[in-house]
Amino acid sequence: MKLTEYVHHWENILFLVFCLITLIQVFYYLFFFARLAFYKSKSKLISQTHPVSVIICSRDEAGNLVKNLPGVLIQQYRTTHEVIVVNDNSFDESKYILEEYQRTYKQLHLIELTQEARFIPGKKFPLSIGIKTAKHEIVLLTDADCVPASEFWIEKMQEGFTNGTEIVLGYGALHKKKGFFNKLVRWETLHTALQYLSYAKAGLTYMGVGRNLSYKKSVFFRHKGFSSHNHVPGGDDDLFINKAATKKNTAIVIDKDAFTLSEPPKTWKQWIRQKNRHYSTSKYYKAIHKFLLGLYAFSHFLFYPLFILSILFYDWEQALIIFGIRFFIQGIILFKVTRKLDERDLFPWYLLLDIWMFFYYLLFSTAIFKKPKGTWK
Template sequence: MPTLLDFLLVLFFVTIGIQIVYQLIFIIGLSRKDNTTEPQLLPISVIVCAHDEEQNLKVLIPALLEQDHSLFEVIIVNDRSNDATFDMLLAEAARDHRLRMVHVNRTPPHVDPKKYALTLGIKAARYEWLLLTDADCVPTSKSWISTMSAAFNDQTNFVLGYSPYQKLPGMLNKLIRFEALLTAIQYLSFALLKMPYMGVGRNLAYRRSKFLEGKGFNNILKITGGDDDLYVNQNATSKDTAVCLAAGAQMTSVPKLTWGEYNRQKLRHLSVGKRYKAKHKIILGTFHVTWILSWIVGILLLALQHRWEWVAGLLVLRLIGWMFTYSQACQRLSGKFEMWLVPLLDFIYAFYYLVAGLRALATKRIQWKN
C-alpha cells in the first residue's frame, strides 16, 4: 500500500517534470524571431508619468531629446509633485518644442492616480503611436525610439519591449535583477509563442486609437497598478502584439534600494495578477506552484532520506535547466547575469514568492504613490 512518502515522491517527480516542460517552452519561445524589421518613419509620442521625480527627469529628459528618431514628442505628466518638477519642466519645455508638460493638480476620488495621469497624457498626445516608460529609466541607446518603431506595422496594436534593472552591489539588487529577468523570460517567450499576457510600462508601445476606442483603463480605473500588465492582458491578442528584443530598444531602470520599497512594489504587482484572464492565471499559477513545491517537497524528502539520490539528482537537473535557460535569455536579450548565483536565488525567490503571494491575496489596499 502506498505510503505518504511514496505520495510525496510522486508529487516531487511531477513538479520537477512540469518545471522542465516550462523551461523547454521558455527556451523555444526565446529562440523565435522577434518582430523587429526596419525602423518606421512614424511620428511617436513618448509618455512619462512623474510624481516627485525631479532628479530622475534631469537624467531622462536629455536622453529622450537626444534620440535619433526623425519625428517625436515627449510628454511628461507631472502628477501632483511636491518637489520642483513643475518649474523644471516649464523651463525645459521652453528650450525644446518637442517637450510638453501635462500638469495634474488633483486626482478624482476612487480613481488610481497613475492611470488618471497616464490617461491625460495619452489624450494630450499628438501622434498615433505611444511609447511609454517611467521617470527612473534611461534608454540604452539613442535609437531606442527608432528601434522600437521597427516592430510597428498595420496589424500591430501593441509592442512589448524589455527593461532590465541597473546592476548595483548587494543581495537585494541581485534578487531584483533575477526576478526581472525571470519575468522577462516568461512574458516575452509566451508573446513570441503568440500568447501575450502582459507587458512592462517601463518599455511598452501601443496605439492611441486602440486606447481611446476601448475606453482606456475604464474597466480597471479603480485598481492600483495594472496600467501596463493588466491593460495588455485585457486587450492584447496573438494577432496584434509584436515583440522587440534588440539591444538598442531597451530601457534600463533604477532598482529599489531597500527591502521595504521592493516589498511594496512586489505586493502591487502580485495584487494585479489576480485579475488576469483565467487561462493566464492557470498557466502562471502552475508555474509558480510547481516551483515552490519542488523545493518544499524536495527538502522534505531529503530530510527524511527517502530516495535521496533521486531527489538530489532531480533538484540538480532542474537547477542546471534554469541556469541554461537564464544563459539563453541573456544571450537573446544582450544582457549579463551571475549564473553561479542562479541556484541560490532560485531557492530564495521560491520562498519569498510564497510569502509575498499570500500577502497579496490578503491585502486589499495597495498604493502607487501618495
C-alpha cells in the same frame, strides 16, 4: 497494512509527486521560456519608421527628471516624434525644471494637472490625458525614474510595429549595483520578464511593464482606455495589456538598444512595498493567465522542498537524476536568456537565486489578497 509497508507507500507517493512537479517545471521551460531563449527577430527588407509620442507621467519627480529626461530628449530618431510629460499635481520644483528643458528641446510638451481625479486612483487619469493629447498614433510609455539604455530606444521599439501589431512589449531593466541584494531584485525582474515575454511569444500575452511599453492609440480607445479597471490604483500597464492583447496583435522587442534602465530598490522595505503594489493587480487577470501563472509558481515553490524530502526519504540517486534533468534544461535556457536581456552576471548565481524564489513566494504570497493603496506615488 504493516507500518513498514505504509511508510514505503508514502515514500513512493512523495517521489512521484516530486517527479510530477519537475515535469510541470520542465514543461514551462520547454514550451514557454524556450521561446524567449531562442527568439530571433525577423530581418526586415524594408525599414519603416512611424511618428511616435513618448509619454511620461510624473509626480514629485524633480530629481529623476533632471537625471533621466535628457536621455529621452536626445534620442536619435529621424521621423517626427514628441515627448509629453504629464506633471501630475507635483509639489516640488518639477514644473520649473520642465519649463527649462522646454526652452531647449522643442519636441517636449508639458501637461500640468492641478486637481486630483475623483474616483480614479493611481496613474490612470494622468496617463489617459497624455494619450488623448498625443498627436501620433503610436505612443511609447516610460516612467520618470527610467532612462533609455541607448539613443536608439524610440527607433528600436517602433520597429516592432509590423503589419497587424498594436502592442509592443519591451524590457525594463534595473541598474546593476554592488551587493547581493541588487542581484536578488534584478533576478526577480528578469524572472518576471522571462514569463511575460515568453507568454507573449506563445500567444498568451498577460502583461507589460509601464517602464517600457508601446501601443497604438486606436487600441486604447477601442477598449475605452482604463475604464474597466479605473477603480484599481495599479494596472495601467498589466491590466490594460491583459485585456487588449490578442494572439496576433502583440510583439516583443528585446534589442539591447531598446531597453530602459531604472534605479533598483535600495532597501527590503522599499522593495516589498513596490512588489505588493504590483502583485495586488494580478487577481484581475484573465482566468487562463491566473491558472498558468499560479501553476508555475506553485510547482516552483514545491520543487526544492520535495527534492530534499525525496533525498531523505526515498532514493538520493534517483532524486538527483530528476533534479539534474531540470537543472540542465533550466541552465541552457537561462544561459541564453541572461545574454539576450544583458543580465549575464546573474547566470553564475542562478541555482542560488532559483532557490531564493522559494522564500520570495512565501514573502509575497499574501500580496494578491491585499487591497491596493489609492495612490501611485
